[in-house]
Amino acid sequence: MTTYSDTFTADALDPRITIHEALLIVEITFTGLYFHTTADVNAFYDRIEERLLETGEPLWFFMVNTQDYRIDGDAWFAFTRRGRDLSEAHSMATIRFDADPDTVAQIERNKGTDRAVSNLFPSRVTALEHLKTRQSTRLARPNHIPNYHKADFVQRFHQDVENDIFEVDLSGVTFEHSRDVNDIHNWIEEAMRPSHHRWYLLYNYTGTRIDPAAWVQFTARNQHLNASYALGAARYAPDSETEADIRLRYEAKDMRPNIRNTRAEAIERIEEMRAAQPAPDMELGPAMQSDVSRKPPSRGRRYAHRPTIRIMPGD
The missing domain is CATH 3.30.750 (Transcription Regulator spoIIAA)
Known part of the structure; x- marks a missing residue:
């Protein structure tokens, strides 16, 4: 038996x-x-x-x-x-x-x-x-053509400094391959790193697609981003197929994907996470500050009256 x-x-x-x-x-x-x-x-x-x-x-x-x-x-x-x-x-x-x-x-x-x-x-x-007896269909290491460009894509990022929220608009984005995944995650990390602290990530998934060829790298980069720069993350408005894929992959890691129907509901979920995390360590470790000044910005509590910042090309 x-x-x-x-x-x-x-x-x-x-x-x-x-x-x-x-x-x-x-x-x-x-x-x-x-x-x-x-x-x-x-x-x-x-x-x-x-x-x-x-x-x-x-x-x-x-x-x-x-x-x-x-x-x-x-x-x-x-x-x-x-x-x-x-x-x-x-x-x-x-x-x-x-x-x-x-x-x-x-x-x-x-x-x-x-x-x-x-x-x-x-x-x-x-x-x-x-x-x-089967013939390999491998080619030389694929040199994927990028589907997105930094100067345009960074306009999809918004920092709400007062509320520690870093918003990423992935609406209409298709991750076709690892190049798309790496480019977009690199740009997100580059935009977050100069602040020297962690953020709540808010993703707009309206019309977002992650093709099978991109999932391995997407999972790896998303885990690194969350571990290195995030206090938590919430997502809203994915289509049913993308939502099902995200839920499947998060379940194995015993993590909540925090998917909501609307932006307002996703922000509400972030506030729930904030309430459950008393006095979080906002600062990034030295390894995450390797290519920027090691001296953190002079700030006590968050500046309550600083406006929302929109990151523009070249910032």
């Missing part, structure tokens, strides 16, 4: 994710896993994406051992969605193998019929031999 594991820590998952760099293959083992919740699913796929990010290569062949694992009904939506996103963003081809005797017999019966599944194999050996 199989003993199923419901441990989804990085240490537990890493032996299930093997990267064969010379073969351009990522081997993933589901055997013995039990996905009870969407948090389990997200932890698993987050770890795969983190391992891919470490390689610096966006495209791989995937060879997946699907023998004997379980998924509860509550986890199915997240499982199918995260698997689809991983495939769309990073797969040159995905094949599965299942050495269970019943599956092997079914594969043999279906061979040559319209019930045959072309990407399902009866053993690791046959799956690997098949992948070795």
Whole structure:
């Protein structure tokens, strides 16, 4: 009888994710896993994406051992969605193998019929031999063409100094690839850094899209931004698909995405976070001040009557 594991820590998952760099293959083992919740699913796929990010290569062949694992009904939506996103963003081809005797017999019966599944194999050996015949579609490291330009984009930033709120207007923005993600997060960090303190981030997500190819880098940069510069963050008005993706990815990290329908509701959520954080440490650490003067600005409590500042190009 199989003993199923419901441990989804990085240490537990890493032996299930093997990267064969010379073969351009990522081997993933589901055997013995039990996905009870969407948090389990997200932890698993987050770890795969983190391992891919470490390689610096966006495209791989995937060879997946699907023998004997379980998924509860509550986890199915997240499982199918995260698997689809991983495939769309990073797969040159995905094949599965299942050495269970019943599956092997079914594969043999279906061979040559319209019930045959072309990407399902009866053993690791046959799956690997098949992948070795596939042609790589990798090109040279992609040189993504930027979709946005700093001089225009920084006009989407607003600092409400009195209330410690840094507002970012992402309305109509599509993150197509890692270049978009890195550019926009770099500009946000550059605008926040000279103040030498942390902010509540307020995002307008009206019409914002994050394509599958951008999600790995988007998650990594968003985590760094929050850890280094933010007291908290709230988002408002994403479409249903973007909201679902954000909620899925935050759930694995046991974090609240703080999504609201309107700007007013998002600001209300920020005030709730503020009330729950007595006397926060507003100052950035020395590592975050590395390229600006180490001497913090002379200020006691926030200047109560300073107006909202709009950051303009060149500021």
